[in-house]
Amino acid sequence: MTNSASPGAGALAGIRVVELGQYISGPFAAKLLADLGADVVKVESPEGDPMRRWEGRATMSPQFAAYNRGKRGVVLDLKSAEGLAALFGLVDDADIVLDNFRPGVAERLGFGPDALHERNPRVITCSITGFGPTGPAAKRPAYDTVISATGGMYSQVVPASTIRPLGPAFSDLLSGMSAVQAVLAALHARDVNGVGEHVEVTMVGALLDFLTESASAFLETGQVSSPDSRPRRAQAYACRGSDDKAFVIHMSVPEKFWTGLLDVLERPDLADDPRFSTREARVRNYDELDVVVKEIAATRPRQYWLDRLAAHDIPHGPLNTMGDLFDDPQIASMGLVEEIEGPDGALRVPVPSIRFQRSGRPELRYAPALGADTEEITGLRTESESEPARAKEGAA
Structure with a gap:
């Protein structure tokens, strides 16, 4: 090069x-x-x-x-x-x-x-x-x-x-x-x-x-952060496709990412589930939603989900190892x-x-x-x- x-x-x-x-x-x-x-x-x-x-x-x-x-x-x-x-x-x-x-x-x-x-x-x-x-x-x-x-x-x-x-x-x-x-x-x-x-x-x-962020939260509120504290608040999820290749989804705050994800997963019924109907509920019931997303993701290969997530403009990406990183098309282009x-x-x-x-x-x-x-x-x-x-x- x-x-x-x-x-x-x-x-x-x-x-x-x-x-x-x-x-x-x-x-x-x-x-x-x-x-x-x-x-x-x-x-x-x-x-x-x-x-x-x-x-x-x-x-x-x-x-x-x-x-x-x-x-x-x-x-x-x-x-x-x-x-x-x-x-x-x-x-x-x-x-x-x-x-x-x-x-x-x-x-x-x-x-x-x-x-x-x-x-x-x-x-x-x-x-x-x-x-x-x-x-x-x-x-x-x-x-x-x-x-x-x-x-x-x-x-x-x-x-x-x-x-x-x-x-x-x-x-x-x-x-x-x-x-x-x-x-x-x-x-x-x-x-x-x-x-x-x-x-x-x-x-x-x-x-x-x-x-x-973790230090300030504790000093202000007494809340002790753990490894899943930020993923829970950020509504970030990691999944594996049916080909065992991993990827991540990050919904953050905008409601459009949640409604878009329901389209991607073809599960509009989750919008009415009281455990997940509001962002506060999804934060509170993060572990339950994590199970649901993982189960659905496992039914199709990773690229299928990456394509659908991209089409709905939802923040996502492959979970690369160092062995994958430099072959990633975006990384290779930079x-x-x-x-x-x-x-x-x-x-x-x-x-x-x-x-x-x-x-x-x-x-x-x-x-x-x-x-x-x-x-x-x-x-x-x-x-x-x-x-x-x-x-x-x-x-x-």
């Missing part, structure tokens, strides 16, 4: 970011900034970001590649005087410094926000932590499963009877997005007042921002996949979904090899890992 980027280097061309991140939240934030055109320099220890070995693939797991494309990479031992001096050299020319260390780690090693602002008063520093710098959990290790459980996310997506973590790294990804929002706002503030500032983003806080050059040849990757008509976006580049740009950027010779360690890793 040809490169679909419009002319231009991206809206953040000229902005330099130093990323001191590992795993997901910090690297994801920096990756989003790189997608917008920022020059991102990822700083790693000689052992590298642990995400590099997430699936045992030497130093380039697909997970690492996903969160680190478009960056340059350097290796620095930040516990050494030489490494710390090199970091300060990067900060002198930086606009943004991102980290996701535990609270107090950067300060202990000599490159906390105060030290960086002393070097460069215009730099914006952003720390992503699990719970922030204070409170009884502040210094605990904060991985996504812990935060998604503590922060209420699992209670909104995992049935109470299913006691296991599910889904993507919610709190990592949402806090990464919150960090991008924060540093872009801080860049604007710097344009106004001329100085940088420190920004704190918490994983648990990012979840609360995301769950604002140019959301592109070929880039990887270490073993061309490979397909998802592209940034935001389109800038004037600024464009940079050409996508694969994630950097460990220490790939150390000498060019810092003048230091790369000594990322010992030969025995590399040999052991290769054997694995």
Whole structure:
């Protein structure tokens, strides 16, 4: 597939970011900034970001590649005087410094926000932590499963009877997005007042921002939301056709979608059923209506229902897996996949979904090899890992 980027280097061309991140939240934030055109320099220890070995693939797991494309990479031992001096050299020319260390780690090693602002008063520093710098959990290790459980996310997506973590790294990804929002706002503030500032983003806080509807409902009314609370209020249903292919229907508030659905299902009698005759009744008797819709849907293949729903202009769609997604005609038409050059040849990757008509976006580049740009950027010779360690890793 040809490169679909419009002319231009991206809206953040000229902005330099130093990323001191590992795993997901910090690297994801920096990756989003790189997608917008920022020059991102990822700083790693000689052992590298642990995400590099997430699936045992030497130093380039697909997970690492996903969160680190478009960056340059350097290796620095930040516990050494030489490494710390090199970091300060990067900060002198930086606009943004991102980290996701535990609270107090950067300060202990000599490159906390105060030290960086002393070097460069215009730099914006952003720390992503699990719970922030204070409170009884502040210094605990904060991985996504812990935060998604503590922060209420699992209670909104995992049935109470299913006691296991599910889904993507919610709190990592949402806090990464919150960090991008924060540093872009801080860049604007710097344009106004001329100085940088420190920004704190918490994983648990990012979840609360995301769950604002459920949180506000509880604080106002005492109502505790569950995984089916919003589908019930939104009148959203999931069904399987006779071919076992799944799809969804979303009726929301307009009454026309309910009356249209009765035509689609060829069940006008349901309009007079007291359980379903008003929207309030359908919300109250959601489980009963769900059974009825599922039973009818199972009598015909999915495409039959999709065609009828489209003809009646009712919100609907196939329930795609990742294996289905990129073959969906709508998704395929949107140019959301592109070929880039990887270490073993061309490979397909998802592209940034935001389109800038004037600024464009940079050409996508694969994630950097460990220490790939150390000498060019810092003048230091790369000594990322010992030969025995590399040999052991290769054997694995």
